[in-house]
Amino acid sequence: AIFYNSWIYGMVCLFGTIVATLTALGFKADKGLIKDGLFGFNGALIALALVAYTSRDFAHGNVPNWHLWSYIVVSAAFTSVLVPAFGSLLGPHRVPGLTMPFVLSGWWFLGALLQFSTIDVSSALKPTSPADFTGPRPDYTWGTWFYGITNGIAEIFFQDDWVSGVIILVGIAINSRIGAGMALLGSTLAVGVAVIYGAHDDAIRDGLFGYNAALTAMALGGLFLVLNWSGFLYTILGVLVTARVWASMGIFLEPTGMPVLTSAFVFVAWTMLLAARGFTSLTPIAPTEATRPEDHLSRRRDG
Incomplete structure (x- = not known):
């Protein structure tokens, strides 16, 4: 579905998924959670968000420069830290972390881009509301x-x-x-x-x-x-x-x-x-x- 709209977004989605999954495997996270895609899903979303909000063409995305690729690696890897963090916090209440690892890392890493000059931030980097x-x-x-x-x-x-x-x-x-x-x-x-x-x-x-x-x-x-x-x-x-x-x-x-x-x-x-x-x-x-x-x-x- 993503590749149909944009091969750039499709590749970025796969990249974020792979980075987050490899991070979880490297730190020996719960194999069941890895298999269920809970780590990869959040990694995919943060990768997509970073490209979407740094592209002049939000609809189809622009090819990231190497600065952004390296930024995505750190961001996607960090979501794999947040997944078990929210699991520990919410586990006693039997409530899932959902996409909060993506949301929190998204706010942190998108916000940081406003301080850096090697990655351009698009005009879309603002909420749209009524x-x-x-x-x-x-x-x-x-x-x-x-x-x-x-x-x-x-x-x-x-x-x-x-x-x-x-x-x-x-x-x-x-x-x-x-x-x-x-x-x-x-x-x-x-x-x-x-x-x-x-x-x-x-x-x-x-x-x-x-x-x-x-x-x-x-x-x-x-x-x-x-x-x-x-x-x-x-x-x-x-x-x-x-x-x-x-x-x-x-x-x-x-x-x-x-x-x-x-x-x-x-x-x-x-x-x-x-x-x-x-x-x-x-x-x-x-x-x-x-x-x-x-x-x-x-x-x-x-x-």
């Missing part, structure tokens, strides 16, 4: 919904291409149809929130409202909570909150120039997973036991 746009309520069209939903999936990996979003959704469906359905539902509801409250049409079409909400929907909708009716309604609440938190985080981060990344997803999902154990109608799933929503439903029926 506060950046003024004017009357836009006239939304079918394109607002279509591109907003599909790009909401694509933006999980910094891809500004609706076809990539569809391919990513198909890839999720190959592993889990429930997971794909939740991603689609999350992005759709987020677009609905944006339309109802009059967000700028370009922000919606670019998928900026959808990507955090899609991640929240997948995390709560069957992966870390059994998808019963209570779990489904709880997921809907989380998605609706995430769409608003994304906009709010843009306001909080605007003075620093840092992007929101997937922080809205992490903060909402953490809050709701921590709270889930206080509700008897919800069935939390420990991170070490999380596989596919279908597997969790099957075990619940068999049990």
